[in-house]
Amino acid sequence: MTQRVWNDVDDYIAGLLVGDDEALDKALERSDKAGLPQISVSPNHGKMLNLIARIHGARTILEIGTLAGYSTIWLARALPEGGRLITLEADPHHAQVATENIAAAGLADRVEVRVGKALDTLPTLDGPFDLFFIDADKSNNPNYVRWAIDHSRPGSVIIVDNVVRNGLVIDANSTDASVVGTRELGALLAAETRVSATMVQTVGSKGYDGFALVVVDG
Ligand code: SAH
Ligand code: DHB
Ligand code: MG
Helix, strand or coil: CCHHHHHHHHHHHHHHHCCCCHHHHHHHHHHHHCCCCCCCCCHHHHHHHHHHHHHHCCCEEEEECCCCCHHHHHHHCCCCCCCEEEEEECCHHHHHHHHHHHHHCCCCCCEEEEECCHHHHHHHCCCCCCEEEECCCHHHHHHHHHHHHHCCCCCCEEEEECCCHHHHHHCCCCCCHHHHHHHHHHHHHHHCCCEEEEEEEEEECCEEEEEEEEEECC
């Protein structure tokens, strides 16, 4: 199977189950116009994030890595009345595009974009959060997940994007900082007695990749 088939099937699924969505379509349009990289989650993956947040009944969500706010919009739409999402973004230009997209999606009242490197902004936040979506610099994934576990309640959910990366994750000798960070994350999850975790491989319009799904037990 090839990338072309994965694209076609992703389009088929999105056509069936996502469809046109003005706020999300415009968000990607603004992102492209502003020259941001095309690395937002796919529509089908975004909807999965929305469904997980709804299944979980998440009222407080923390996202690390906003980009243009595409995944932010999917997640924020899952919040119940009075729910809040905070999203952390290092690049002020990305944060500005995201802020516009979030406002245009009618979500400004429940989403806050914090600009700065996540390791600098995390200490300014109060937990706990019900759901974490971690999708920024992969080398810091162990730090972000450690912080998330320490700012959880029993039952909190942590999702980490891009943990497979074309299979690179199995290279124990890799010197790539992203791969090293992801493998350290895997070791941390294996050793951490307070969580249950899995990683799921995916194919689609974003290539061959995967996500980690973690529940904090106590
Ligand atoms: N979650 C987004 C995609 C995020 S792309 C979506 O699916 O729609 C990764 C983002 O993380 C980029 O915007 C990048 O600027 C940001 N980033 C990279 N390093 C960071 C750091 N140390 N702290 C916060 N954000 C960071
Ligand atoms: C990259 C980052 C992502 O979060 C993603 O989903 C795809 C690619 C990247 O940095 O290349
Ligand atoms: Mg990602």
